[in-house]
């Protein structure tokens with residue numbers, strides 16, 4: 001792997017990758033003794049690699065898969081996730097958007113006027129926290145890697161999203177009793193390394209992409225960062241880790257996190273009277289029934 | 297067509313599986329993995345090259361009858377706060 005200017009053979013690479021994740025977990029104090037972890041698993045390389053490592057470490061790690069109802073992509077993603085869990089005897093919770101809320105990402109996005117990825121991100125964040133609370137989990141782990149975090153950092157800096165910059169971290173502590181801690185144990189390792197790890201561990205993950213990812217801004221940011229990385233190995237790591245070391249503490253000291261209160265409809269924490277997820281589903285449902293009643 | 301990439305037809309070149317969209321190509325002659333990526337115009341950092349269940353390094357050589365897969369490592373999509381890794 002170029003970042004470390006070293007070529008590894010397969011067993012050493014697996015050892016290296018697992019050690020990096022272990023190091024992320026311990027140095028950032030991600031898990032406390034007896035932690036009940038809910039791992040958000042999409043069926044892609046990062047989340048399955050993360051789940052594999054947590055299971056190998058002997059962590060109490062239950063998977064959570066959200067079936068987004070995006071055609072073949074969602075079907076394949078769900079099958080790979082269920083197969084992974086079955087083969088390892090791991091506990092998996094599957095939530096199907098259509099069954100729970102009567103809508104999939106397509107209809108939610110259309111009915112609420114949001115872009116699909118925005119409706120999807122909001123739904124996932126909401127469901128991760130809700131399911132974690134419902135099941136008494138104490139931490140939610142996601143598979144965001146170094147490339148993801150560096151791309152988000154670049155986007156946040158380009159637009160000076162100060163609130164989001166202040167919240168970008170490998171651990172998001174519990175700032176409200178109803179908000180479950182969120183951790184990103186892959187923040188030290190690259191996307192390429194996740195893919196290599198999954199391959200070498202024989203993990204059968206979804207390679208095809210969600211159709212909504214085409215043209216995503218995050219891909220452009222990743223491409224720019226990869227070009228910088230090609231010209232100078234280690235750039236991405238220096239960029240993101242440097243942010244965590246130097247700028248993140250300054251931003252966090254700048255003010256307290258926003259005040260949260262329970263949503264009037266669903267009890268999930270929010271800064272508003274009714275949370276964004278309840279507003280989105282209500283708007284989409286209203287649009288759906290208006291359309292149904294206008295049919296001859 | 298010489299050493300240029302062309303769609304697979306069942307002759308004896310290096311068979312290559314690509315993704316996004318899934319498709320197969322075949323190229324003739326022996327060459328390095330890095331050369332194939334360059335010829336196909338692919339960013340070396342953004343793909344894994346795989347033969348069987350082994351990962352090939354960029355200076356590995358492949359030749360006739362080899363079957364390789366060029367697998368993208370970059371996932372896209374974005375949520376409000378981060379790309380959709382979960």
Ligand code: SF4
Pocket residue numbers: 105116117118120121210211212213372373374375380
């Ligand atoms: S690409 Fe967008 S819609 Fe598809 S899974 Fe990712 S965030 Fe969701």
Ligand SMILES: [Zn+2]
Pocket residue numbers: 263264265266267268274275276277278279
């Ligand atoms: Zn709500």
